[in-house]
Structure formats: structure tokens, C-alpha cells
Amino acid sequence: MPTFKPIDSGISMKTSLSTLDRLVLDSGALEAEFFIPEDANRRLQVAFPHVEIMRTLDEMPLSTEETEKWVGLNTEHFAYEVVGAHFWKSQSWAFKEVHKDLKHYVFITGWTCLDVISRHPPRFSIVGVPEARRLAYARWLEQ
Structure with missing residues (x-):
């Protein structure tokens, strides 16, 4: 069963209205x-000095990927460390x-x-x- 442990990103935002704006993978470092x-006028940047694996996907496939109940997800929360997920x-x-x-992180x-597997x-x-x-x-936003 996937267990999501919330991580404090330092900002409270309405994540349901957010999306990825910019993604850069350079020599293993991710921004x-x-x-x-x-x-x-501002963005929340998530950075890793090195990642082993990363993927982006739409929220819908993510929600259908797991056959077991998710534990620990919070409404409008952005960042998690995940244990036992399908990915x-x-x-x-x-x-x-x-x-x-x-470790496996998800945003x-x-x-x-965004899924990230990294030691950092x-x-x-x-x-x-x-x-x-x-x-x-x-x-x-006008669309």
C-alpha cells in the first residue's frame, strides 16, 4: 500500500490550480x-543536486496507476516522500x-x-x- 509522507515545501498554495512551468535536467541535476x-510573478522551485530517475505525468494516469488504497495524501498538499508506490x-x-x-519523492x-527517485x-x-x-x-489562466 503506497504511503505518502508530507514534506513541507515552505509555502501554502492551492495545488489543484498549479502545474509544472519549467523542467531542466542537466548532468543529473534537476530543477x-x-x-x-x-x-x-513567482514560482515554487524544487531542486535536486542529482536524480537517478524522474518522470512527469498527468494527474489522471497517476490516480489510476495504484490498485491499493493510498495512505497519507492531504488535500491541496504538494510534496511527499512515498513508500511502496507502483513507480x-x-x-x-x-x-x-x-x-x-x-528515496521516492512525488510532487x-x-x-x-513529478516523480523523482534520488538519494538527496x-x-x-x-x-x-x-x-x-x-x-x-x-x-x-484565461483559458
Whole structure:
């Protein structure tokens, strides 16, 4: 049974109205920026110095992936460490044997979910947004 342990991202936001805005994977380091629905000028950045595996997917496939009951999910909460999820269980025995110190993290919004397998915990920060991306967000909200 997947168990979700909430992680404090340092910000309270309406995650059901958020989505992924920017994703950069460079030499194993990951930076992901998520819309803060209450603030079009800033993003919540999640960063890892190194990840082994990451994936993004729509919230709908994530909600149908697990056959067992989820434990620990909180309404409008963004970040979790997860134990026993299908994504982790689907990794090879050899991978899990070689990398015993890895953890599975998930970041859930109303539109996009990010799964990360890393030995490093996530770092959270609030970052400014270039004007072009702010305008794109404003157009997206109008849809």
C-alpha cells in the first residue's frame, strides 16, 4: 500500500490550480518550477543536486496507476516522500539493490505530477519569473 509522507515545501498554495512551468535536467541535476496560483510573478522551485530517475505525468494516469488504497495524501498538499508506490516497485531488483539509499519523492498538482527517485532530499525555493513566462501564465489562466 503506497504511503505518502508530507514534506513541507515552505509555502501554502492551492495545488489543484498549479502545474509544472519549467523542467531542466542537466548532468543529473534537476530543477522544476511550479506555478503558484496566488502569485503570477513567482514560482515554487524544487531542486535536486542529482536524480537517478524522474518522470512527469498527468494527474489522471497517476490516480489510476495504484490498485491499493493510498495512505497519507492531504488535500491541496504538494510534496511527499512515498513508500511502496507502483513507480518505485516497478524499478528493477538490480537497480534497487545497487542504490539502497534512494528515496521516492512525488510532487502533485491539479495538472501535472513529478516523480523523482534520488538519494538527496528536495530543496525548495521561491523564484522570480521572466516577463514572457508571466504573460504565458496569464494567457493560460484565461483559458
